[in-house]
Amino acid sequence: MRQQEFRLPPLYTFLDLLLLILIGASSVGFYWLRQSRDVAAGASSLEAVIKVGDKVVSRLELSHDTTLVVQGALGAVTVVVSGGALSFKNSPCPLKICEKTGPISRRGSVLVCAPGRVLARIQGGDLSRSEGLDAISR
Amino acid sequence: MKSETTVCAGAVRRRIERLSLIAMATVFELVLFVLDAAFPKPVPWIKVGLANIVTLALLVCVGWRVALAVHLLRITIGAVFRGGLFTPFFLLSFSGGLISFLVMAPAVYWAMPALGFVGVSLLGALAHNFTQLILVSAAVSSFGVIELLWPVVVFFSLLYGCFVGFTSYHFCRRIPLLASGRLISTGSVPLDRRAV
């Protein structure tokens, strides 16, 4: 007869357990790490996207105080992040509307130097917070 | 004269046996598939995968050709039942099923005595669910979904995989036809590849 003894493979082996524990533990581990990082970032995970013309030139975390000099269409504009708010200084534009508009800190807020083609928009942050206003007529 | 008819009879008999085995196994899987869908689930689209109990059993105790035939038949006919033959859900089901089979079959053949029923089933479940996750994110062009959901997918794949593997093992043990290894001849699989 061509048939040999056939024995059923085992339910589980040491390798199985290893696989299970490895995959299980590592995913729990990664997940937990990601969670704690997000929680720590949490309120201060807002970032500002700085654009000159149509190009994004920089992204700044609002939680870190920084000063960045950006080359606009009219010259250099200083972007200052301080105390969780962003403002423009030393703008070469004539009317300085951007400097007068003052610091922005909320999600969706935009600060613009139109002649200098420099734009800063705040995004990110806690997604569960409601948006509030869609636009301001000014 | 006499030996010739015996040989012919043997080949024909095996084909008939194979056909009826496939048919019965498909029916089994379909019943399990329908039952599966009726279960309340914590995460809506991650199925328990009860039908894979039979697929796995076939892979181990019969052969990959029979197992593949049953598996694909079940997915297609199952989709007809759920009214989804030309829908995206069928595509999802089919891809998930295909990939999980492609993972489980080699595992049975090469990893098997080292790996047990549970191990193979885990791999199959992970493959199936991750394939579905990737396809869904590709369809919405947003791979960020993966980042958010993969722990859930891993957890439930492991959980359900264990259950299916456990059940498949006992299923094989209790059914003498499977446990005897007699059916292996109908699967047309080289004997030296079997788990002995």
Place this chain on the structure above:
Amino acid sequence: MNVTDRLATRLIPLLLLILLVVGIKVFGTRVLHRETVPEASYVFDGFAMGTVLTVKVLTHDEKLAEKAADKALAEVRRLHKMFDPNDPESELSFLNKAAGSPEPLPVSADMSRVLRAALRIRKLSGGVFEPAMGKLIALWGFNAERKNLQVPDSSRISAIVESTHWGREIVITAGGDSVKIGEHAGSLDMGGIAKGYAVDRAIAVLASCGVRKALVNLGGEIGVLGVGSNGRSWRVGVQHPRVNSRHIGVIDLTEGFYVATSGDYERYFILGNRRYHHILNPATGYPAARGVLSVTVIASSCMEADGMATAAFVMGADRGIEYLEQSGAKGLILYAEDGETESGNFTYAATGSFLELMKPDLAGQLIP
């Protein structure tokens, strides 16, 4: 089994299966996409017309939103090229250069529409809104990007005011495709109405791309399609004229309504305790000085809202509200009763229809 049998039983079913899967793949992903993606809000910014165009789209389809926003931006930039008084190649400059010609000058459909609206507002406002104040505006320097703005010489101002006949000398021919501009009509500058028209066009472009829910904001002129994330309307705040971080109320804007605000707090300079802003009174040649801080108008087209807001600003609170009521628009005027715009005290006057939409809170609320 011979070859043909084998072919028939294996190859053909295989081919059919492949066809099936491919067919489902192609058809299925589109449906799957719509069924599983929640609507999300996508925001696009671009510089245009000397300010920022912000397009916010609510959709399942990010690619569609991006394409539509790009088209809208391109349209606004196209209109800017047409209406830019500082660009010698713009249609506006061409018309200015050819003014005084005995033959009517051909105008594009867009220019014709805007000119007609401008002249209509000019008539209804009793000449307070003038589309041809280009020379005056250039004299004050608000349009060119000049630094160190100063009050121009009064003699030069009166020279322009007295010698210009303004809109009386601008006549659009019956067919609407050409215009006759008299020699003393003045220099065309549609700054008080062009942004509004651009918003109308941007909305039209978005709609033609299949976008159903969107908000267009061009430097404070706003138009919308459909509804916003609250499912009922888009929430538009009105800027507090003196405190940048506050707004004085929220308008629930729905499709078909547009908002425009003319204010003295964006383009201005302060010299010797007086504020000189960019909304000039054609009768005097100086910034309108009836104590108005800002005018917000809601109308059925942004072009009209923009023009009417500018006109009402110059008219002052009482006449302004009367004018807005007569024009069938909803309006709000913030003004200082004693004419002292720098004192920080101001009050409001509004059309009844505006008050139904929003009650102004003059102390202002923080912009969220």
